[in-house]
Amino acid sequence: MILTSDVPLDLGLTVTSGQLFHWTEENAQFKIIQDRTVLYARQVSQIQIEVQQAGKTMSRSELSELFGLNIHRKATLKHLQKDRFLAEFLPTYSGLTIMRQNPYECLISFMASAMSNIPRIMRNVQDLRAQIGTTIKRTEEKSFPSPKQIVELGELGLRKLGLGYRARYIATTCDRIVVDGIRLQEWNEKSTSDLTNSLSSFEGVGGKIAECTALFGFGRWDTFPVDVWVKRALNALDPELSGMSADKLCEWGKKRWGQNAGLAQQILFCAARNNQIPF
DNA sequence: TTGCAGGGGCATC
DNA sequence: GATGCCCCTGCA
Numbered sequence: 001m002i003l004t005s006d007v008p009l010d011l012g013l014t015v016t017s018g019q020l021f022h023w024t025e026e027n028a029q030f031k032i033i034q035d036r037t038v039l040y041a042r043q044v045s046q047i048q049i050e051v052q053q054a055g056k057t058m059s060r061s062e063l064s065e066l067f068g069l070n071i072h073r074k075a076t077l078k079h080l081q082k083d084r085f086l087a088e089f090l091p092t093y094s095g096l097t098i099m100r101q102n103p104y105e106c107l108i109s110f111m112a113s114a115m116s117n118i119p120r121i122m123r124n125v126q127d128l129r130a131q132i133g134t135t136i137k138r139t140e141e142k143s144f145p146s147p148k149q150i151v152e153l154g155e156l157g158l159r160k161l162g163l164g165y166r167a168r169y170i171a172t173t174c175d176r177i178v179v180d181g182i183r184l185q186e187w188n189e190k191s192t193s194d195l196t197n198s199l200s201s202f203e204g205v206g207g208k209i210a211e212c213t214a215l216f217g218f219g220r221w222d223t224f225p226v227d228v229w230v231k232r233a234l235n236a237l238d239p240e241l242s243g244m245s246a247d248k249l250c251e252w253g254k255k256r257w258g259q260n261a262g263l264a265q266q267i268l269f270c271a272a273r274n275n276q277i278p279f
Numbered sequence: 280t281t282g283c284a285g286g287g288g289c290a291t292c
Numbered sequence: 293g294a295t296g297c298c299c300c301t302g303c304a
Contacts, residue, residue: 110286111287113286114286115288115300117285117286117302119302163299164298165298166298204287205287205288206288206289207287207288208288228287230286273286
């Protein structure tokens with residue numbers, strides 16, 4: 001299946017930009033696992049990607065949403081190009097978009113990300129799949145373990161996988177999801193502020209992880225997760241921001257960029273990590 | 280070998 | 293709001 005974007009899209013940049021942890025790459029083809037679907041995606045032109053799938057079949061509109069192509073990116077980019085903080089980075093990052101992940105997998109992945117690093121996070125989620133995931137039908141891949149499977153593994157099992165102090169938070173969160181019968185998909189109905197508040201009610205989920213989950217798992221482009229990289233980037237771009245806490249910067253970013261704050265954040269994050277912003 | 284920071288969050292003051 | 297602690301890894 002061929003998916004087409006309204007403006008140039010950079011699949012590799014998007015997948016490797018730190019928003020998604022469940023992927024591998026081989027010869028410019030990205031294997032991405034979400035829920036019970038295994039996707040093989042390849043860039044075929046500036047505005048097109050080719051996607052093959054195995055396991056549970058996703059519709060064209062679901063795939064379009066997953067790759068962040070259902071958003072009117074043309075208007076978003078036009079808006080961000082006028083911004084004095086972002087203009088210089090747009091030529092490099094205009095192909096970047098925000099993918100829409102499975103909310104539960106996204107939540108647990110970002111819980112695992114606290115005070116960690118990307119290679120380690122990717123290994124953690126891969127180990128979780130390999131050890132307790134369920135084989136996805138008609139493939140050799142394993143799905144991300146369900147809350148019940150994680151509860152059965154337990155805090156100790158999570159610690160053995162190298163999750164460290166995050167193990168207790170993840171185990172407790174999965175236990176609450178099972179016991180209370182929480183269906184995160186239904187949280188789609190919530191307003192963005194209700195959603196982030198609800199997500200923060202899980203132990204181990206503060207503002208940053210709640211914003212990340214709302215952005216990458218619920219498609220809320222009006223969020224602005226502030227981590228150490230975004231904080232550094234903003235401090236460097238405007239010394240007046242250097243005294244602000246992460247919470248304040250989060251509010252500041254949402255006010256400044258509104259419906260496009262999420263993409264603005266991802267651009268700043270990538271630029272900072274790629275040493276394009278001298279600190 | 281040791282030291283340190285890495286996409287935070289929470290309790291305590 | 294500031295500080296210390298939480299665990300574990302990778303890298304200097």
